[in-house]
Amino acid sequence: MQVYLPIAEVSVNAFLLLGIGGLVGVLSGMFGVGGGFLITPMLFFIGIPPAVAVATSTNQVVASSFSALLAHLKRRTVDMVMGTVLLIGGLIGSALGVLLFNYLRSLGQVDLLVQLCYVLFLGVIGALMFIESLNAIRRAKNPAARVVRRKHNWVHNLPIKMKFRVSGLYISVIPPLMVGTFVGILAAIMGVGGGFIMVPAMIYLLGMPTKVVIGTSLFQIIFVAGFTTVLHATTNHTVDVVLALLLLIGGVVGAQFGTRLGVRMKAEQLRILLASLVLGVCTKLAIDLLIKPTELYSLTMGLQ
């Protein structure tokens, strides 16, 4: 069934969009990532104009993250206090990121920067998670090996300490604020919610338990993505509500399944899957940059 999208001005198959939404929804429920880094390239691929794809996927991210968050709230795996601190950092970061983005656009080549950002961050994060999860699985299989307790590092020696009861942490608010700001900057430049950076940052930098990380990440992604959606809608008029609706119907259903799948799996398995996914997308983007494209020319609509 073909549907004509009023803002994107293209006609696409409705079931294809439901499928894409569903697939990304499953992933977002399982891993606590918004799925922006997957859904945006998929929309490019089926011929949605890039500006519309970027803006609309942020709206879809709000929906699937909200659906998954509710499931996490019921299981009390959301650290609201930590989420709020991260969010404050995130909003500061995305404002800075938008300024940086506009400055880079005035220099040209912003597309290349976005692609290189994707390759670099997906590659580094994916590889780190993959290695770490493999080690964790090896340790679990070999109980004779001594489990190394997480050491107290510089993160734990900073002032303004706060109690994060759900996470079981008593640390300074400065590291979460910094993480939030950094992710906010990247999110604005790369046009994603930032979950795939936030999740590992919370695990490895802040030392939060994996189960709490996902719900907390979703909590803050909803606000950042919602903020971005309204920003896109008011400045560029590129949010396509029909496209968003089809994606999010698939997405919310997928997210519910994803959350249940996630509960059944072990934390290490979950992390190794997310790592493979991140590395896969990274490889695809890197190949696009390295291999000679079949069509050297591309068209962009001039400013109207």
Add this chain to the structure above:
Amino acid sequence: MIRLILSLIFLALPALAEEEIVLGLSHDQVAITATFEGSDILVFGAIKREVPIPDQSHLGVIVTIAGPDRPVDIWRKDRVAGIWVNTQDVEVDAAPSFYAVATSAPMRDVLNHVEDLNYRITTPRTIKAIGGQVSDSLAFMNALIRIRTDAGLYQRLEGAIDLEEDTLFRTAITLPANLTEGTYEARIFLTRNGRVIDEYTTEIPVRKVGLERWLYNLAHEHALLYGIMSLILAISAGWGASAIFGMLRR
């Protein structure tokens, strides 16, 4: 001398009015609805004559349909430090968002070069003012035409017009689903030995209607409201799915 000029004018006038186009269109407008999948426009007509069919020269019919002009940037990638990046671009002031040209015979038989320049009939002639600091702007123009042809937006339909008895003609032109909204212009040319002897122009408005129209207007005129509406939709869909799944589990 004056007599000679007058007699030439008198000779020329009936020649111009001798053959005229009478046209019909299957659609006088195209409505883009939620389930729009593109549209076939049937262009048909007849050639009206006061005199018998001149048989010594070759008659041709050309039909063009052009979408609204839009500026476009054409980028070319080059290898820089091992990766492929956009290096050069050419800005086109105005290129039709859609262009189809159908003829009754091969293009070179129905249209000569000078008339093509005058009336801007073939696709390259419709692209206006290519600018930029590149030496090979022709390669960029060809790329623009190639990419849009692959997308079905530019169509060259040589010999697609049925011309019967040098009098009745008909052709169907397919408008793809990814149409730009605006006023489309249909032009029909009648040629003799490659020279245009009559031209007929009509407009086909292409408009979004119903829900599509309403959403488009809302997004542009009440952007904040539209943005908030999108968010509410997203939140309620997320909540709804969660509630339904919660009930199913019980």
